[in-house]
Amino acid sequence: GESVGLHLPTLSVQEGDNSIINCAYSNSASDYFIWYKQESGKGPQFIIDIRSNMDKRQGQRVTVLLNKTVKHLSLQIAATQPGDSAVYFCAALAPNAGGTSYGKLTFGQGTILTVHP
Amino acid sequence: EAGVAQSPRYKIIEKRQSVAFWCNPISGHATLYWYQQILGQGPKLLIQFQNNGVVDDSQLPKDRFSAERLKGVDSTLKIQPAKLEDSAVYLCASSHIGTFLAKNIQYFGAGTRLSVL
Numbered sequence: 538g539e540s541v542g543l544h545l546p547t548l549s550v551q552e553g554d555n556s557i558i559n560c561a562y563s564n565s566a567s568d569y570f571i572w573y574k575q576e577s578g579k580g581p582q583f584i585i586d587i588r589s590n591m592d593k594r595q596g597q598r599v600t601v602l603l604n605k606t607v608k609h610l611s612l613q614i615a616a617t618q619p620g621d622s623a624v625y626f627c628a629a630l631a632p633n634a635g636g637t638s639y640g641k642l643t644f645g646q647g648t649i650l651t652v653h654p
Numbered sequence: 655e656a657g658v659a660q661s662p663r664y665k666i667i668e669k670r671q672s673v674a675f676w677c678n679p680i681s682g683h684a685t686l687y688w689y690q691q692i693l694g695q696g697p698k699l700l701i702q703f704q705n706n707g708v709v710d711d712s713q714l715p716k717d718r719f720s721a722e723r724l725k726g727v728d729s730t731l732k733i734q735p736a737k738l739e740d741s742a743v744y745l746c747a748s749s750h751i752g753t754f755l756a757k758n759i760q761y762f763g764a765g766t767r768l769s770v771l
Contacts, residue, residue: 569758571759573762579764579765580658580745580747580762580763580764580765581697581745581762582762583759583760583761626696626697628696630758640758641702641710642687642760645696646695646696647694647695647696
């Protein structure tokens with residue numbers, strides 16, 4: 538089955554530094570990937586997504602890199618701010634078991650990002 | 655647009671009691687998901703609805719968990735009887751469409767934190 542894991546469970550950075558959060562996935566059928574941010578007491582919030590036909594996508598202060606060869610993706614946050622402190626999850630979309638046309642999102646364990654002023 | 659609404663926010667029950675959670679998805683979203691998030695882990699899909707039909711319930715413990723989405727809008731998730739290991743945050747999410755080949759950005763509610771004593 539699919540597993541999506543993170544290399545580092547915690548990351549501490551200074552305000553203004555760049556942050557890099559890594560994620561590995563196991564299902565080569567995964568075609569679509571999403572990064573979510575989850576603050577304490579809230580549900581996951583969409584940050585950025587990428588399809589498997591791309592290797593890089595940029596948003597506002599965030600960049601996602603995808604390496605399909607080694608089944609790895611990363612989230613880069615530029616000029617990290619205290620408001621970026623949260624748990625970050627990567628999630629991979631793969632076909633549902635049972636061969637339907639629907640997709641199942643599998644989440645990784647999460648990385649706790651702490652930004653120090 | 656209004657987000658995914660969930661209630662209650664918190665629930666404390668004793669083991670063997672029953673509990674129900676309610677979710678109202680984003681207007682127009684055909685696909686609704688229930689996830690279980692145990693402390694320190696990523697969300698795990700319990701059940702996925704497309705309109706009022708079940709697409710995937712392979713990870714739903716059907717001996718004690720049940721869910722319905724009778725009119726294709728609101729949904730309820732029930733646990734009966736609850737066990738200690740059911741203590742978790744139950745997240746509801748919705749998306750426009752749940753097919754594998756489409757962009758499947760899932761939007762999450764704040765969740766219901768369940769404590770089973």
